[in-house]
Amino acid sequence: AQTVTQSQPEMSVQEAETVTLSCTYDTSESDYYLFWYKQPPSRQMILVIRQEAYKQQNATENRFSVNFQKAAKSFSLKISDSQLGDAAMYFCAYGYSGGSNYKLTFGKGTLLTVNP
């Protein structure tokens, strides 16, 4: 079974600084997708960034980028120029693209605090 591990329950960063959130996963599959979701106090899960496992190039979305290391099964999220609005719980998620396994497996989350 696939598992996703986020080893940092909480992180903090100063406004305008850079922070990196860690995520490792375990799978025997070669073709899959990885996601970072953000959940602010409003509770809605918001997709931050996605990475396709067959692509070697790391995904980037504005101030958000990932460091995808397929062999190491590592998928970290870097937030540059942190803003107060980035404060939220961040979840790493794995999705297998084959068979009938239509679901996401989530890590336990990292609570990010942004200090002014």
Next chain:
Amino acid sequence: KAGVTQTPRYLIKTRGQQVTLSCSPISGHRSVSWYQQTPGQGLQFLFEYFSETQRNKGNFPGRFSGRQFSNSRSEMNVSTLELGDSALYLCASSLGRGYGGYTFGSGTRLTVV
């Protein structure tokens, strides 16, 4: 376009009762998934529907069930509620297999007393 809509936002039920939660996906999305979120267990997959068919089911007891209608709207039902069913129930929709990511609703907060 409108996002994923879940109703109601909050619900308080008594142990032993049953409850039905509703989810309207983004227009054009045919896949609807349900997740349970608790502080202890985190986010756990309940089930996924596509074109009115359940394609995948998580490891939950039979008290948890769901269905999807021809307009892609979905409902989940929990019968004989237990205190441990208190959770945030999140619905997510996607176009197909979710490659582009799932869009989540704001959830229904269920409290069982």
